[in-house]
Amino acid sequence: MQILRYTAFSTDPTGGNPAGVVLDATGADDAAMLAAAADLGYSETAFLIPRGPGEVDVRYFSPLAEVPFCGHATIAAAVAYARANGVGPVRFHTSVGPVEVTTVDDGEITATLVSVPPKSAEMTDLDALLSALRWSPDDLDPALPPRVAYAGAWHPIVAVRSRERLADLDYDFDALSALMAAHSWTTVDLVWRESASVFWARNPFPPGGVVEDPATGAAAAAFGGYLRELGLVEVPATLTVHQGDDLGRPGVITVGIPADPEAGISVSGTAIAMSDPSDSAE
Incomplete structure (x- = not known):
């Protein structure tokens, strides 16, 4: 090969x-x-x-x-x-x-x-997830509630209040790996909302054997579905997701969210x- x-x-x-x-x-x-x-x-x-x-x-x-x-x-x-x-x-x-x-x-x-058509579900084990991330409930953005989202793979969505909190990531690799394995989560999508259509993201990926994924299209698609399902963005919408900057590998993901609730999310x-x-x- x-x-x-x-x-x-x-x-x-x-x-x-x-x-x-x-x-x-x-x-x-x-x-x-x-x-x-x-x-x-x-x-x-x-x-x-x-x-x-x-x-x-x-x-x-x-x-x-x-x-x-x-x-x-x-x-x-x-x-x-x-x-x-x-x-x-x-x-x-x-x-x-x-x-x-x-x-x-x-x-x-x-x-x-x-x-594929996205979906989301209630978050379970949020306390354990925050503990593994070494974050507290006070770090979270109440406007974007924690949830687990899917657009081909399952990703917990956890939004924080500040860019500084997102940048300061030092999680417990073994604890997060075990928790994700128990729930069949692929990456954890950690996000901060800069504006109505601009987001920053980080994605720990211990199940893959790496500390962090620099740019995660599957999570971006799941996140787009989550925003539409919860009515957190006016659709149709085009979003920009910045990821990888904190790793020195900046990337830009464009996410298209159609108004049809059954339609797939585009990632470009x-x-x-x-x-x-x-x-x-x-």
Whole structure:
């Protein structure tokens, strides 16, 4: 397998969220995909198995396990696929359902995915989550209540009152990892609202074997669904989510929230190769 190295939600190879992309993983078994993802060490690697023009099966692996869906690796894979096959629509067949992706080239290739229909649920174990984060209830923004949201993977949504609180993140890795495993949470989406349409986010990701995900498309989609379901944003809406700045890897995620309560959430961004394909792992 040739593994391409891309970073998503940035036009700078030193920004955004790195992802591995395998454009043709035909014949690779689970063990081979997991080993490749672990060897690469990025938070996720996307493995594509072509079905035909504009149709691919895709699986996502962190260094520790397979994950049901990954937004940043989808954006990275879509841009890599477009560079190899041309821009346009492509359907990603994922374990959570089909995800429609479109790429356009306006001087740089931008990809937009449309998530599966989102949903949310009441938060359980909030006290344990705050304890693992080493945060207190006083840190929380009462206008954005804690909830668990889904748009292909489950993410607790926890909003804080200040940018300073979001920047000061020093969580208990083992405690948070155990709690997330018990609830099958993928990342924790920590957010701060700068304005009606601008947010900042951080995403601890201990189940993937990394401390933090620099830019998380799946969580951004789940967050968009959460905002619509709770009536916390006027729809239709376009949001900007800044993520990765506190890690020195700034990225920008654009989230589109249609008014239809059953419609998927769109997530858009750029991606750029971090190395020449000839240097990629085999």
